[in-house]
Amino acid sequence: xxxxxxLLPISALQHLLFCRRQCALIHIERAWxxxxxxxxxxxxxxxxxxxxxxxxxxxxxxRAVSLRSLQLGLTGVADVVEFHPASDGLExxxxxxxxxxxxxxxxxxxxxxxxxxxxxxxxxxxxxxxGALFYGRTRRRLGVAFDAALRETTxxxxxxxxxxxxxxxxxxxxxxxxxxxxxxxxxxLPRACGGKRSVRTYLRQALETP
Amino acid sequence: MKRHLNTLYVTTQGAYLFKDGETLAVKVExxxxxxxxxxxxxxxxCFGQVSVSPFLLGHCAENNVAVSFLTxxxxxxxxxxxxxxxxxxxxxxxxxxxxxxxxxxxTARFFLTGKLANARTVLLRALRDHGEKIDASAVRxxxxxxxxHLTGLEARSDLDALRGLEGDAAHAYYGVFDQLIxxxxxxxRFAGRNRRPPLDPVNCLLSFLYxxxxxxxxxxxxxxxxxxxxxxxxxxxxxxxxxxxDMMEEFRPFFADRLALTLINLGRVRPKGFxxxxxxxxxxDEATRKEVLIAYQERKQDVVEHPFLREKMPLxxxxxxxxxxxxxxxxxDLDGYPPLLWK
Ligand code: SF4
Numbered sequence: 001x002x003x004x005x006x007l008l009p010i011s012a013l014q015h016l017l018f019c020r021r022q023c024a025l026i027h028i029e030r031a032w033x034x035x036x037x038x039x040x041x042x043x044x045x046x047x048x049x050x051x052x053x054x055x056x057x058x059x060x061x062x063r064a065v066s067l068r069s070l071q072l073g074l075t076g077v078a079d080v081v082e083f084h085p086a087s088d089g090l091e092x093x094x095x096x097x098x099x100x101x102x103x104x105x106x107x108x109x110x111x112x113x114x115x116x117x118x119x120x121x122x123x124x125x126x127x128x129x130x131g132a133l134f135y136g137r138t139r140r141r142l143g144v145a146f147d148a149a150l151r152e153t154t155x156x157x158x159x160x161x162x163x164x165x166x167x168x169x170x171x172x173x174x175x176x177x178x179x180x181x182x183x184x185x186x187x188x189l190p191r192a193c194g195g196k197r198s199v200r201t202y203l204r205q206a207l208e209t210p
Numbered sequence: 211m212k213r214h215l216n217t218l219y220v221t222t223q224g225a226y227l228f229k230d231g232e233t234l235a236v237k238v239e240x241x242x243x244x245x246x247x248x249x250x251x252x253x254x255x256c257f258g259q260v261s262v263s264p265f266l267l268g269h270c271a272e273n274n275v276a277v278s279f280l281t282x283x284x285x286x287x288x289x290x291x292x293x294x295x296x297x298x299x300x301x302x303x304x305x306x307x308x309x310x311x312x313x314x315x316x317t318a319r320f321f322l323t324g325k326l327a328n329a330r331t332v333l334l335r336a337l338r339d340h341g342e343k344i345d346a347s348a349v350r351x352x353x354x355x356x357x358x359h360l361t362g363l364e365a366r367s368d369l370d371a372l373r374g375l376e377g378d379a380a381h382a383y384y385g386v387f388d389q390l391i392x393x394x395x396x397x398x399r400f401a402g403r404n405r406r407p408p409l410d411p412v413n414c415l416l417s418f419l420y421x422x423x424x425x426x427x428x429x430x431x432x433x434x435x436x437x438x439x440x441x442x443x444x445x446x447x448x449x450x451x452x453x454x455x456d457m458m459e460e461f462r463p464f465f466a467d468r469l470a471l472t473l474i475n476l477g478r479v480r481p482k483g484f485x486x487x488x489x490x491x492x493x494x495d496e497a498t499r500k501e502v503l504i505a506y507q508e509r510k511q512d513v514v515e516h517p518f519l520r521e522k523m524p525l526x527x528x529x530x531x532x533x534x535x536x537x538x539x540x541x542x543d544l545d546g547y548p549p550l551l552w553k
Pocket of ligand 1: 179182190
């Protein structure tokens with residue numbers, strides 16, 4: 001069990017899975033974090049007005065739902081949680097997360113959604129078997145079942161995240177295709193910081209040829 | 211990070227700045243003269259009798275826009291800044307480095323290398339551009355002296371010895387600075403650096419440009435999460451932004467000094483734009499100050515290639531780049547701090 005003090009943002013999971021250095025820059029170093037969050041806030045706002053799906057009869061839609069799990073040590077806000085009528089006369093929560101881009105190969109998005117589901121289960125005391133990702137680029141809704149494997153992956157990612165933040169070390173940069181789409185590139189300087197460029201060499205060369 | 215934001219300088223006396231929705235509005239004598247979306251502004255600098263509404267201050271703080279208040283002549287008064295970005299690990303590491311004598315000297319050396327190399331480039335440019343109009347042999351002697359000192363820096367690991375070299379270099383550099391003023395006007399003679407107060411137009415101009423530079427460097431350091439007060443070359447003195455002064459060194463020659471020379475040599479500032487007070491202190495009139503601010507802003511738009519990162523960017527972004535590079539050095543990602551070596 002985590003204390004409220006120790007909760008980490010759900011979004012950090014996604015950052016961790018996307019690039020560990022990005023996660024460290026945002027959540028350990030807090031480098032330009034305000035930019036990232038300002039941008040995220042803006043996106044959230046946009047999404048709230050985006051009517052990307054139909055809400056059928058009997059489905060209640062809640063927006064900007066605050067979430068937390070003391071078990072996983074997470075806190076955050078879900079864009080949209082649908083409440084579907086259940087056979088026992090109550091409701092079953094169904095988180096829907098909006099993504100601007102297209103479906104990704106990595107598990108980032110499904111893990112984040114599953115983390116939301118685990119928070120909802122803990123807060124509501126009822127099972128949350130499924131949710132959906134909505135991709136703005138393709139305007140497609142992708143159903144996600146929270147099966148045992150995904151839950152395990154998500155729990156492991158949470159443990160990893162807490163250990164990672166506690167250690168407080170920023171991993172080395174690795175310049176690759178992800179960097180082009182990374183909001184932290186300006187603070188990360190992956191091409192200079194991956195051990196590829198040496199300041200000593202730079203100074204020697206620059207001073208030899210005035 | 212990639213976008214280059216502008217600093218808004220407000221020099222009109224009696225101007226009032228307030229929040230109007232999401233925009234920053236400037237009112238002069240009951241007329242709104244300017245409206246800027248807050249997210250396009252990096253900082254606001256108010257000169258003299260300029261007032262700012264508390265709601266705008268709050269809005270600026272929330273959007274990480276620093277608001278500074280200076281006297282009409284550019285003396286720093288106060289600054290309103292939102293909650294500092296919480297990079298406590300970075301700051302702690304910065305303090306540890308500053309506390310360790312050897313690391314401190316090694317770090318100071320990076321800044322000095324930038325300063326001396328760039329001062330040398332300023333002199334070399336003058337030789338190239340105006341070689342026949344100036345006392346070239348005197349300037350060349352100083353170039354050689356700076357080259358010697360650049361080599362000397364590498365051999366010194368003691369802070370006082372490094373400072374000694376710097377002092378000598380600065381003395382030699384300012385000793386020939388007058389040679390670089392080719393506009394033949396007697397009013398722009400330079401006979402050494404003085405600043406409290408500046409006693410001639412050139413010193414007045416330099417002091418003003420250094421103030422603008424200090425402000426930009428300091429803001430960049432703050433935004434990066436570094437502590438601008440804890441320096442390496444400039445050791446702690448309460449109220450003095452040590453690290454900002456350190457990082458300013460490499461910018462002084464090619465940013466401020468060159469700009470002062472251009473303004474004088476191209477006649478963009480004129481002798482009658484400077485006023486001598488009874489005490490001998492020299493001040494700029496309002497039109498001159500405006501001209502200098504415009505030139506400074508224009509210079510920031512010039513695109514250059516960053517010599518270490520090998521990427522093109524507007525000059526105005528260099529402050530943030532250097533601050534970020536310094537942060538990466540502090541965090542151990544780089545084997546040193548790469549000062550901006552201007553060619
Ligand atoms: S720029 Fe590349 S290495 Fe740096 S944080 Fe982003 S993805 Fe990771």
